[in-house]
Amino acid sequence: MQDAYLRWFKGKVKKAMTHYQMICDGDRVAVGLSGGKDSMALLQVLHMIRREVPVRYDLHAIFINPGWPMDVDIMADFCRQRDIPFTNKLTDIGEVVFIERQEKNPCALCANLRRGAINNTARALGLNKLALGHHLDDAIETFMMSLIYTGQFRTFSPVTYMDRSNITLIRPLIYITGQTVETFVERYGLPVVKSLCPVNGKTKREEMKKLVEMLDERYPDLKTRFLTAFQTFDPQNLWPPMVSRHPARGDICKGEGVKNKIE
Numbered sequence: 328m329q330d331a332y333l334r335w336f337k338g339k340v341k342k343a344m345t346h347y348q349m350i351c352d353g354d355r356v357a358v359g360l361s362g363g364k365d366s367m368a369l370l371q372v373l374h375m376i377r378r379e380v381p382v383r384y385d386l387h388a389i390f391i392n393p394g395w396p397m398d399v400d401i402m403a404d405f406c407r408q409r410d411i412p413f414t415n416k417l418t419d420i421g422e423v424v425f426i427e428r429q430e431k432n433p434c435a436l437c438a439n440l441r442r443g444a445i446n447n448t449a450r451a452l453g454l455n456k457l458a459l460g461h462h463l464d465d466a467i468e469t470f471m472m473s474l475i476y477t478g479q480f481r482t483f484s485p486v487t488y489m490d491r492s493n494i495t496l497i498r499p500l501i502y503i504t505g506q507t508v509e510t511f512v513e514r515y516g517l518p519v520v521k522s523l524c525p526v527n528g529k530t531k532r533e534e535m536k537k538l539v540e541m542l543d544e545r546y547p548d549l550k551t552r553f554l555t556a557f558q559t560f561d562p563q564n565l566w567p568p569m570v571s572r573h574p575a576r577g578d579i580c581k582g583e584g585v586k587n588k589i590e
């Protein structure tokens with residue numbers, strides 16, 4: 328018999344998949360596998376619910392190997408035990424980012440190169456969807472980083488079609504918090520591969536993670552509120568676009584140029 332926690336966890340994933348129509352019948356889904364807990368949990372849950380949803384889909388795990396030492400066998404075994412094809416794509420991303428370019432802020436470049444490599448690999452394998460292990464905390468942290476560092480209200484979407492590669496990116500863990508993913512991983516004894524990335528844990532995102540956790544402790548349910556805000560955002564509740572940046576004489580204060588509905 329399945330325990331209630333597992334049913335609840337799978338229910339959240341199924342809900343996100345249904346709400347944003349992430350997977351359709353016959354899809355061939357690449358799963359970006361980093362060896363970390365989020366993507367290991369993602370692969371496990373997508374594998375588990377295959378038999379429970381009304382659509383048939385294939386899974387294929389892809390690891391973009393940055394070239395620094397990592398225990399790839401753990402990922403390969405994990406996939407083999409579940410009969411899921413696994414591609415270990417060896418790249419020189421580590422060398423380009425840390426030796427050739429000696430980037431001061433290497434995460435953006437690394438993520439960019441990885442994105443290109445995973446899209447190309449998925450396309451070459453004939454896969455049409457790409458699932459990533461981003462969860463609700465990641466969406467909130469991205470939102471806060473955009474706001475604090477660039478003054479924009481933005482975060483990533485649960486589903487994004489990428490026309491250059493003709494692949495649709497999906498994020499089935501988007502309704503789940505990082506803590507919930509961690510519990511799932513511990514409870515079901517999923518293996519996690521240690522990342523030997525030289526900047527692991529020292530990024531701006533880590534700083535943002537701490538800020539969100541602090542706010543969440545102070546204001547319980549904050550993460551649920553963020554989720555509701557992402558789902559129901561209405562631009563009418565913000566300022567309207569500026570009519571003109573360089574007003575000519577007589578344009579100011581007619582009181583009619585800009586109308587913001589108040590109801």
Ligand SMILES: Nc1ncnc2c1ncn2[C@@H]1O[C@H](COP(=O)(O)OP(=O)(O)OP(=O)(O)O)[C@@H](O)[C@H]1O
Nearest residue numbers: 359360361363364365366367389390391459460461
């Ligand atoms: N080297 C990689 N190869 C394939 N996919 C990757 C790789 N690194 C990251 N991804 C994918 O991108 C997602 C987000 O990556 P990020 O670097 O933010 O990792 P994370 O949030 O720590 O997740 P994880 O716990 O899975 O490492 C991962 O969950 C995974 O699906």
